[in-house]
Amino acid sequence: MNQAPGFYRYKIGDITLTALNDGFGKRPLEGFVRNAELADVKKAMAEAFLPQDALNITFTTLVIQHGGKLTLIDTGNGDSGAPTSGTWMANFKAAGFDPKDVSSVVFSHFHGDHINGFRLKDGTAVFPNAEVMVPAAEWAFWMDDAKMSAAPEGMKGAFAGVRRVFGPVAKDVKQFEAGKELLPGLTPIAAPGHTPGHTVFALTSGNGKLMIMSDTTNHPALFVRNPDWSAVFDMDGPQAAATRRKLLDMVSAERMQVAFYHAPFPATGFIAKDGNGFEMVPVQWSTAL
């Protein structure tokens, strides 16, 4: 009793996007939001008709097809995540793609659920022909030995994970700055707070525009509804909240389509202002392209 393969295609101008499901990780609610009472978090979950004991955080990467080239935004958990995750490669292949054909891999930031799919535990490079593009600010932070030494014990694993994934290709990695077009139609925008170099991306083609929101939220039911709440994964909570509010204000004012890494599959829709917060309106699933 399987589900259908977890891929969903949509168009932005001439560009075809494919959202790829990488499963989910279950997270206890207790302690998950730093600056809200558990009762309020449970209330937000109930309002979204979600369970009140735990949060299933979903993972959805993007494939961008443009002029015959394949670009990935983030690479999922690979074989390093929760047992309920790691479905990415099966869905990527079910969508008709081959890892050898990926020409660019662009990373939004260096958390394990975004980078581990780039290199299996045994060291295998999954996308042998891809150039690797990373936010310069993210590289500077995570590859800094002094920062690693100074990090609390619980964060040292994340530093080690970044080195495991990127170490073998360190000299070939292309570091990019925000604000300059990186690939045709794709422009990174600095969105710090979640991590120091956390990046979102504006994708434009003709009249089409998509804001790839990366980890601006860990779940819309909590952090789009309550943009000032801060998840434990936000390294700088207040900065992440300020970034989140700024981005949500912008995409709601411009009625721009958005894609989140951590929204329910297919993880794309629109943002409406609602009271002091916002609401995510998923796209209408379409069989047409």
Add this chain to the structure above:
Amino acid sequence: MNQAPGFYRYKIGDITLTALNDGFGKRPLEGFVRNAELADVKKAMAEAFLPQDALNITFTTLVIQHGGKLTLIDTGNGDSGAPTSGTWMANFKAAGFDPKDVSSVVFSHFHGDHINGFRLKDGTAVFPNAEVMVPAAEWAFWMDDAKMSAAPEGMKGAFAGVRRVFGPVAKDVKQFEAGKELLPGLTPIAAPGHTPGHTVFALTSGNGKLMIMSDTTNHPALFVRNPDWSAVFDMDGPQAAATRRKLLDMVSAERMQVAFYHAPFPATGFIAKDGNGFEMVPVQWSTAL
């Protein structure tokens, strides 16, 4: 460039449901809502981030698996609908089902998009081994020759369609009354207005409960948000609106999961009260069963 097969499984207690996508039909907005100004309808579309020139009405049937038996609720457009519809059989097979294994086909009402999948244009019976269960009130209306003769010219085709589909099996059709359990856990509830015998179904298993809402709405963005609006497909507009409001009140008060025939795929979620209307909150797509 295909989409993934359009099936989605979920559990209600011990019962596995499979939502099956049958594509969509495009409908001009002008004249579609009988008792609302076009400007207000366009505004509702804009609030849902949907196009303002036309409405894509989607079709989603349900397969119920219970104790090794396969029951269908409605059968899609078959080969009689819009060119963008009729994907049902491909999705049914992709989900691993065989039409020969269907033991019961239950109809909510007799509009073509619900019944035409039961018999192809060439007369082929698609589910040769299934018992056929229909609302007695619906049968009484559509099979009544006097009602057919008295019907306006534009409705005669619908009467003829019902006879085309059910004529060859008329003597074997099991007519059911609302309020009595029809199959294990499945109880029809009269929901007249959309058609005279329009029926919804309560499905229960253990603590799980699903309200199968049939055509209580033709699109949640219009008729869940504005339950007093009436689509041209509602044969008795005021009665359909009263039924709709009563059902939406009930499922929102009880926080019961719902499935609609005409909601964006996978067409299941929950209903929250919102002002004078309601809002549909889709389920979080899950890879787990």
